[in-house]
Amino acid sequence: MARQTRTISATQLTGAQERFIQTWGQMGPSWGISRTMAEVHALLYISGQPMNTDEVMERLSISRGNASMSLRALVEWSLVTRVHKRGDRKEYFEADRDAWSMARTIIRERLRREILPLLTTLYDIREETGERSADASGTAGPASPAHTETVAEHNRRLDALVELIQTIDKLGERFVGSEGKGGGGLKLAATVLSKVV
Amino acid sequence: MARQTRTISATQLTGAQERFIQTWGQMGPSWGISRTMAEVHALLYISGQPMNTDEVMERLSISRGNASMSLRALVEWSLVTRVHKRGDRKEYFEADRDAWSMARTIIRERLRREILPLLTTLYDIREETGERSADASGTAGPASPAHTETVAEHNRRLDALVELIQTIDKLGERFVGSEGKGGGGLKLAATVLSKVV
DNA sequence: CTGTACTTTCAAGAATGATTGAAAATCATG
DNA sequence: CATGATTTTCAATCATTCTTGAAAGTACAG
Incomplete structure (x- = not known):
């Protein structure tokens, strides 16, 4: 040929x-x-x-x-x-001539500029509506059971999102953290994942 | 307490x-x-x-x-x-009430709308400047050795980027592909990575 | 110091993207 | 199929972001 x-x-x-x-x-x-x-x-x-x-x-x-x-x-x-x-x-x-280190840099910066502030705000919002998994049954008050349940659902949805963003953050930090020639964490992660998942 | x-x-x-x-x-x-x-x-x-x-x-x-x-x-x-x-x-x-499936959806769509077209164009651009790792030494022509080397470097940089984007694409598809209750691929991937990498 | 080469800043203008609101299209029902 | 309810479209307007270019700022050599 x-x-x-x-x-x-x-x-x-x-x-x-x-x-x-x-x-x-x-x-x-x-x-x-x-x-x-x-x-x-x-x-x-x-x-x-x-x-x-x-x-x-x-x-x-x-x-x-x-x-x-x-x-x-x-x-x-x-x-x-x-x-x-x-x-x-x-x-x-x-x-930067190394494409992989470029990718790490971008991830690092976006974590810092977007994900972390988002997490902080999310935590803050979460606090507004009470403790984690609080059961309000002990309190007599103006709240109807229906309303209490609504609040609980709100909190569940918020918690799910917080967990998601936390995971993204942790994942990103893994990628970024392990340096090493030729891609380091990101490349390795890709290899591992394509075999494991 | x-x-x-x-x-x-x-x-x-x-x-x-x-x-x-x-x-x-x-x-x-x-x-x-x-x-x-x-x-x-x-x-x-x-x-x-x-x-x-x-x-x-x-x-x-x-x-x-x-x-x-x-x-x-x-x-x-x-x-x-x-x-x-x-x-x-x-x-x-x-x-969608499930935050994890939401994340999968977003990744799926962004792969489809951004990464795939990008890859296609990148392949196309790559073809403009010759075969993979071609050694031009066989051809006598108007090209100086210096110029030939420049082209080779251009190709190396392009190839590195293509490899990176391909990896991102594959990673994304893994995340998206394996469904399953409660986060599926993405969540599992996160778990695996936090242990392995 | 002074003059020159170079870089940064920033207000004004240009370009781009988002939003409105009302007209046109669609749809369900009697 | 006619009516009224609902949704979609789209030209005009508004908002935001990007870009320019010239003035102000810096730094260096002599």
């Missing part, structure tokens, strides 16, 4: 990069970051090279302000790091 | 529901659905009762059109089902 090893032209490479950037950019919003931010990340990831603000602006046709904002946000997400080139005063930005 | 079993007033219950709806609604956008849609879902979930369009409009202070749209979207996500009440011409809507 003849393996046809075509030579790839520079134009084709750029074309492929372009499509990748667009595709990744479209995913951004679904993953909680803005389209442009995802595009900048895609550019840095796929090109593999550190770039300065001007290069990013140029390549993506975006304004200086936008490039600056997006790069900073990416640095805050720890998806991109600042690097310096000797003899050049400009700042360069470089994407 | 005296367990203080307060009686919860109707106002307190409504207050807790309100906070829950708001909290859940805020999560919506981060999870790829609109705020209102998440609020409607929260309302149906936490109240535990089937509601018709007018009740939803009233409780959430939104327009009829908005309520209709949001409910339909929720039905399309399979998070909510239509139910009918005898002797009532209105349509009622009821949320």
Whole structure:
């Protein structure tokens, strides 16, 4: 079987990069970051090279302000790091080259920004309507049995959700926690699961 | 230790529901659905009762059109089902009561809507720049060794990403696939992982 | 210090997405 | 099949988020 090893032209490479950037950019919003931010990340990831603000602006046709904002946000997400080139005063930005560590970073940040605050609020709301599995039968009061039962059901639903979010949180922390070359926790977890479950 | 079993007033219950709806609604956008849609879902979930369009409009202070749209979207996500009440011409809507099955549904839908199309496009882009791990050394042509190496690196990065997304996809399908009472795959997976990894 | 190169900020404008409300479509019933 | 109840649609409006570009800020070399 003849393996046809075509030579790839520079134009084709750029074309492929372009499509990748667009595709990744479209995913951004679904993953909680803005389209442009995802595009900048895609550019840095796929090109593999550190770039300065001007290069990013140029390549993506975006304004200086936008490039600056997006790069900073990416640095805050720890998806991109600042690097310096000797003899050049400009700042360069470089994407994490390891896709698996990228995934860990995203999970880590989303836990921190979304899941933890959600859990905190949920706990708080849960407290408003009494102790866990409280049986209110001991108390004579204005509450009808029906109302008491309603409250109990409310609490059951809330508890179920809290348990779910807690599990997601714990799972996420496992994934994130165990580092290691080549994917670490996430990759291992995937392997384990595909055999066990 | 005296367990203080307060009686919860109707106002307190409504207050807790309100906070829950708001909290859940805020999560919506981060999870790829609109705020209102998440609020409607929260309302149906936490109240535990089937509601018709007018009740939803009233409780959430939104327009009829908005309520209709949001409910339909929720039905399309399979998070909510239509139910009918005898002797009532209105349509009622009821949320899935099981938090774990809810989670499975969300994962299933996001795989279908986001991950699969992404994978397809990624495969397609990957093809543009040649066979897997092709060694171009056999071909004499306009390509410099440096350029050939650049293409090879591009392909490596793309392959790493494809592998990652594939793993996410497979993981997701495991979670979703094994049903079973009380959480099935997802819950089991969580248990397994917390021991193994 | 001063001038220059570079980066960040932010108010205004543009683009995108959500919401409304009323008209059109659908549906159940007598 | 005609009527009234109910749901859906969709153009217009409103809200939010994104983007720009120029001014302000920083940092460095001489």
